[in-house]
Amino acid sequence: MGEFDLIARYFTRPARRAALGVGDDCALLQPAPGMQLAISSDMLVEGRHFFAGVDPFSLGHKALAVNLSDLAACGATPVAFTLALALPTVDAAWLAEFSRGLLAVADVHGCELVGGDTTQGPLNICITVFGEVPVVGGKSQALLRSGAKAGDDVYVSGTLGDARLALDALRGRLRLPADLLAQARLRLERPTPRVALGQALRGIATAALDISDGLLGDLGHILKQSGVGATIDTDIAITLIAACADDTCATGLISLKKQLECVLAGGDDYELAFTAPVSARSAVQAASRQAATPVTRIGRIDAQPGLRLVNAQGQAVPGSYASFDHFG
Ligand code: ADP
Numbered sequence: 001m002g003e004f005d006l007i008a009r010y011f012t013r014p015a016r017r018a019a020l021g022v023g024d025d026c027a028l029l030q031p032a033p034g035m036q037l038a039i040s041s042d043m044l045v046e047g048r049h050f051f052a053g054v055d056p057f058s059l060g061h062k063a064l065a066v067n068l069s070d071l072a073a074c075g076a077t078p079v080a081f082t083l084a085l086a087l088p089t090v091d092a093a094w095l096a097e098f099s100r101g102l103l104a105v106a107d108v109h110g111c112e113l114v115g116g117d118t119t120q121g122p123l124n125i126c127i128t129v130f131g132e133v134p135v136v137g138g139k140s141q142a143l144l145r146s147g148a149k150a151g152d153d154v155y156v157s158g159t160l161g162d163a164r165l166a167l168d169a170l171r172g173r174l175r176l177p178a179d180l181l182a183q184a185r186l187r188l189e190r191p192t193p194r195v196a197l198g199q200a201l202r203g204i205a206t207a208a209l210d211i212s213d214g215l216l217g218d219l220g221h222i223l224k225q226s227g228v229g230a231t232i233d234t235d236i237a238i239t240l241i242a243a244c245a246d247d248t249c250a251t252g253l254i255s256l257k258k259q260l261e262c263v264l265a266g267g268d269d270y271e272l273a274f275t276a277p278v279s280a281r282s283a284v285q286a287a288s289r290q291a292a293t294p295v296t297r298i299g300r301i302d303a304q305p306g307l308r309l310v311n312a313q314g315q316a317v318p319g320s321y322a323s324f325d326h327f328g
Pocket residue numbers: 007011012021022023024025026083084085113114115116117118
């Protein structure tokens with residue numbers, strides 16, 4: 001199978017919203033009136049972002065999901081994406097599963113594949129997503145990292161830390177019972193981009209981002225860009241591991257230290273962290289219900305710079321939790 005047959009077979013579908021999809025030198029997209037384009041790229045490299053031999057359906061899912069997560073963080077509505085793919089060989093079975101996983105996520109979010117590039121080389125997947133955000137009265141409704149104010153609440157969506165548990169288990173650094181590993185592995189390999197929540201938080205959240213490198217490190221980006229600090233309640237945060245929802249963790253299978261490390265610095269969660277004024281608590285709950293996505297209030301924004309960890313009694317919790325840094 002040649003390059004063009006491959007593109008036609010696995011990555012070409014009739015254009016829907018796009019004025020022109022795959023097949024010409026450019027795709028053509030008509031932004032809706034009153035909308036601004038939101039654009040983001042994410043690259044997945046074998047050995048760095050995923051294990052060699054990972055199941056191709058999951059890989060297709062994750063490649064698009066992590067990009068949609070960036071749109072979610074900005075409160076953008078997905079529109080389209082492009083796919084730049086380097087493949088070591090043409091493996092029809094692999095391509096069929098990869099494109100099935102990719103296009104299933106695309107369909108869930110109405111995000112159409114409009115173009116890309118295909119080349120021979122070490123397995124590498126780079127996606128660029130295009131979304132749209134309303135501009136109201138000349139002002140963009142996009143959620144940014146820079147709007148957090150002292151006194152705001154800090155929230156996270158969904159659950160945190162399970163992807164890291166799975167990663168540690170797959171690397172043989174932790175033993176998990178098979179059912180827990182299967183559950184945690186889904187969080188690592190098939191993250192759920194919080195697209196509906198991001199959109200529901202427009203006009204409510206003062207700042208937002210998606211958690212890809214670990215809660216504290218990513219929250220640090222909001223703090224830095226907003227010129228504020230935060231206090232986070234670790235007794236609340238530690239309840240966010242789904243694998244520990246029953247008493248698995250209480251049995252000592254996963255130490256408290258490990259749980260905290262997974263929640264605070266795990267990475268690969270693809271949940272949203274966001275801030276909102278205290279006066280918006282009921283609006284945040286309404287957004288959470290509307291998006292059918294749970295949110296948990298884990299702390300507050302302070303005028304004093306820096307990140308402080310406290311327990312339920314307000315006592316300082318020691319420890320440093322560095323987030324992932326490719327060149328760190
Ligand atoms: P060009 O030579 O102009 O760069 P290509 O020959 O690389 O174009 O690609 C032909 C068409 O197929 C283009 O419309 C391009 O966007 C699309 N395309 C290439 N690779 C992919 C891919 N992996 N997924 C979707 N569309 C692709």
